[in-house]
Amino acid sequence: MTTVADIESYILRTAMGDRAAFSALYDATSAKLFGVCLRVLNNTAEAEDALQDVYVRIWRKADSYAVNGYSPMTWLITIARNLAIDRLRARKAPAKRVEEVFDLAASGPTPEEAAIQSSERAQIDMCLDELEKKHADCVRGAYLDGDTYSDLADRAGVPINTMRTWLRRSLIKLKDCLSR
Amino acid sequence: MSQADDQPQDDISLIGEYALHLLDADSRLAVEQRLRDEPALREMLRDWEEGLVRLADDIAETPAPARVKARIQAKLFTESTQPSRSPFARLSSWRGGTALLAAALTFALYFAPSFLFGPTGPTFVAEIMAEDRAVVVQALFDPVSGEINIERAAGAPADGRVFQLWLIAEGASAPVSLGVLPSSTEALLTVPADLREAMIGGTLAISDEPPGGSPTGAPTGAVVAVGPLVTSS
Numbered sequence: 001m002t003t004v005a006d007i008e009s010y011i012l013r014t015a016m017g018d019r020a021a022f023s024a025l026y027d028a029t030s031a032k033l034f035g036v037c038l039r040v041l042n043n044t045a046e047a048e049d050a051l052q053d054v055y056v057r058i059w060r061k062a063d064s065y066a067v068n069g070y071s072p073m074t075w076l077i078t079i080a081r082n083l084a085i086d087r088l089r090a091r092k093a094p095a096k097r098v099e100e101v102f103d104l105a106a107s108g109p110t111p112e113e114a115a116i117q118s119s120e121r122a123q124i125d126m127c128l129d130e131l132e133k134k135h136a137d138c139v140r141g142a143y144l145d146g147d148t149y150s151d152l153a154d155r156a157g158v159p160i161n162t163m164r165t166w167l168r169r170s171l172i173k174l175k176d177c178l179s180r
Numbered sequence: 181m182s183q184a185d186d187q188p189q190d191d192i193s194l195i196g197e198y199a200l201h202l203l204d205a206d207s208r209l210a211v212e213q214r215l216r217d218e219p220a221l222r223e224m225l226r227d228w229e230e231g232l233v234r235l236a237d238d239i240a241e242t243p244a245p246a247r248v249k250a251r252i253q254a255k256l257f258t259e260s261t262q263p264s265r266s267p268f269a270r271l272s273s274w275r276g277g278t279a280l281l282a283a284a285l286t287f288a289l290y291f292a293p294s295f296l297f298g299p300t301g302p303t304f305v306a307e308i309m310a311e312d313r314a315v316v317v318q319a320l321f322d323p324v325s326g327e328i329n330i331e332r333a334a335g336a337p338a339d340g341r342v343f344q345l346w347l348i349a350e351g352a353s354a355p356v357s358l359g360v361l362p363s364s365t366e367a368l369l370t371v372p373a374d375l376r377e378a379m380i381g382g383t384l385a386i387s388d389e390p391p392g393g394s395p396t397g398a399p400t401g402a403v404v405a406v407g408p409l410v411t412s413s
Contacts, residue, residue, distance in 0.1 A: 019257065023350065026249055031241035034248075039239050045311070048248050055252045069226055074233045081236075085201045124234040142200040143235045149202055171196035172189050178231035 015062035040084035127177035250406035308407035350381035
C-alpha cells in the first residue's frame with residue numbers, strides 16, 4: 001500500500017533525477033491521473049496523450065513541488081486536470097499558450113501545514129450543499145468535466161453573463177465555507 | 181486559510197474561476213502575472229486547489245495501457261545524451277536495493293539458471309507496436325541463451341532507413357541498442373551477456389534510423405513502436 005509519504009518521497013527523488021523513483025511514482029499514481037484525464041477528455045487516445053504530457057511535466061517540474069506547499073496528490077491531480085483541460089480547450093479553439101502555475105516560485109506552508117489544510121471529502125460536499133443545487137452542479141461540471149462558462153450557460157439556459165454572476169457569488173460563498 | 185477574510189472578494193472569486201479553468205486565455209494570463217508577484221494570491225490558489233481536489237475522489241482509478249509508460253520513458257530518456265553501456269556504471273547509479281536485486285538476478289542467470297527457472301527456463305515476450313498498429317513486431321527472449329527471436333508482423337522502414345531495436349530497462353537506465361533489424365521479417369538477435377539481466381522487466385522500443393543504425397549510440401529517429409517485455413505463460 002503506497003502512502004502519501006511514499007508519494008511525496010517519490011516526487012522529491014524524481015526532482016533529483018531518480019528514474020527508479022519516477023517509475024514508482026508512475027506505478028502508484030497513473031491510474032488516478034489517467035482517470036482524471038479520461039473524465040475531462042472522454043476519449044481514450046486523447047487521455048493517453050494527455051497522461052504522457054502529465055508525466056513529462058511531472059518529471060520536469062518535480063523540483064518546484066517542494067516550494068509550492070501542495071499536498072502530493074493535489075499537486076499531481078492539479079497538473080493532470082490542467083493539462084487535460086488545456087487539451088480540451090485546444091480541441092474547441094486554438095488557445096494561447098498558458099504559463100503553468102507550477103513554474104512560479106512560492107513561499108508555501110511547510111508540509112505539516114499543507115497536511116492540516118488537506119480537507120476532508122465531507123467538507124467540499126458540505127460546502128457545495130450550502131449552495132443552490134444548480135450552482136453547485138456548475139462548480140462540479142467545471143472542475144470534473146472542464147465545462148466552460150458557455151457550456152454551463154447553455155445547459156442552464158441563461159446568458160453567459162448571468163452564469164458568470166451566479167458562479168462568482170457562489171465561489172465567494174464556497175471559499176468562505178471551505179475556510180471555516 | 182485564515183487570511184480569506186482579508187482578501188478582496190473579487191480576488192476570491194477570480195482565483196476560484198482560475199482554479200476551475202473558467203477564465204478566457206487573456207484573463208488567465210493576467211492572473212498568472214499577478215500570481216507571480218503576489219504570494220497571498222498563490223496561497224489563495226493553493227487553498228482553492230486543496231479544497232476542490234476532493235471532488236476528484238469520485239473519479240475511478242483506471243490503469244493506463246502499458247504503452248503509455250513506455251512512451252513516456254522513451255520520450256524522456258531517449259533524448260538524453262549517451263546511454264551507459266557499462267553494467268558497473270549502471271549499477272552504481274541505481275539505488276542499493278535495486279543494485280542488489282540486479283546482482284542477484286545476474287548471479288541467478290549466469291550461475292544458477294536451473295535453480296531460478298528450471299531446466300528449460302522461462303521465456304519472455306514483447307509485442308512491440310505502434311499505437312495505431314502500423315508497426316507490430318513480436319519478440320521472444322530467452323534469458324539463458326540471450327537470443328531474441330524477432331518476427332515483424334506489420335510495418336517496414338521507409339526506403340533507405342532501418343529499424344533499430346532498443347532496450348529501456350525498468351525505471352532506470354537510458355535506452356541501449358540491441359541491434360539493427362535486418363530487412364527480412366524474421367530475425368534472430370543475441371543480447372550481449374551484460375544486458376541480459378536488464379531485459380527482465382524492461383521495455384523494447386524500435387526507432388527509425390539511417391542505414392547501419394544510429395550513429396550516436398542513442399535513438400536519433402522517431403520511436404515507431406514500443407512494448408513491455410513480459411513473462412510468457
